[in-house]
Amino acid sequence: MREQVLHLLRDEMLWAGPFLMIPVALESSSPAKELKGIRSYLGNCTSCRLNSTRRSIVFGEGNPDADIVFIGEAPGAVEDETGRPFVGPAGGLLTNIISAMGLKREDVYIANIIKCRPPENRDPLPDEVGACIGYLESQIMSIQPKVIVALGRIAAHTLLDTTTPISRLRGTFHTYKGIKTMPTFHPSYLLQNPLKKRDVWEDIKKVMECLDLPPQR
Numbered sequence: 573m574r575e576q577v578l579h580l581l582r583d584e585m586l587w588a589g590p591f592l593m594i595p596v597a598l599e600s601s602s603p604a605k606e607l608k609g610i611r612s613y614l615g616n617c618t619s620c621r622l623n624s625t626r627r628s629i630v631f632g633e634g635n636p637d638a639d640i641v642f643i644g645e646a647p648g649a650v651e652d653e654t655g656r657p658f659v660g661p662a663g664g665l666l667t668n669i670i671s672a673m674g675l676k677r678e679d680v681y682i683a684n685i686i687k688c689r690p691p692e693n694r695d696p697l698p699d700e701v702g703a704c705i706g707y708l709e710s711q712i713m714s715i716q717p718k719v720i721v722a723l724g725r726i727a728a729h730t731l732l733d734t735t736t737p738i739s740r741l742r743g744t745f746h747t748y749k750g751i752k753t754m755p756t757f758h759p760s761y762l763l764q765n766p767l768k769k770r771d772v773w774e775d776i777k778k779v780m781e782c783l784d785l786p787p788q789r
Contacts, residue, residue, distance in 0.1 A: 603636035606714035610707060619703040622688035628655035632683030632711060639783055641681045641717040642666065643708070644758060645726035646696050652689040657682045662759035669772070673780055674788050681715055683708060685730050701730055712751070719779050720751050724758025742775055745782070754779050
């Protein structure tokens with residue numbers, strides 16, 4: 573019966589898109605078990621055209637009980653190869669940011685708006701986001717973080733349902749489904765614009781203050 577329900581929900585998602593929340597569990601369980609269930613439900617997803625060009629589904633990784641979730645836009649080439657989020661050059665910078673907070677990657681959760689790499693790293697198309705966002709929403713609801721950091725324009729626009737430029741969104745907490753959300757520049761943007769690292773660090777310090785993390789030297 574459970575598999576029949578999941579099959580029906582998968583079919584419904586094809587037309588419901590972002591309006592459908594993927595069930596995190598059919599009975600109460602821990603965040604870790606719920607995330608495992610979401611990944612199982614995702615399976616070898618074929619809900620959008622990206623399934624024909626991807627190598628890997630990049631689900632997300634980290635602490636299921638994390639207080640903070642970092643969300644980017646989509647996997648890149650290295651992520652597509654490894655099946656892990658933020659492990660390329662931009663991922664190295666994100667890891668450095670996390671370390672500067674006094675944390676490890678294992679302490680946080682890292683994911684993307686969509687789970688498959690768009691060809692040539694183009695922006696995700698609206699229907700691709702619509703086919704995938706329910707999984708991310710369910711991941712967030714399972715983890716129940718205190719803070720989300722939206723990395724870059726696409727993550728911020730998708731989560732906050734706005735078209736306001738990221739340069740104006742950053743630096744101020746917004747709200748996503750009751751969770752404090754800090755938009756900031758994407759690490760890949762910082763690689764091309766290193767002077768903006770100072771702005772990101774100011775945003776991250778506000779996140780640290782919100783989480784009562786001690787200042788780092």
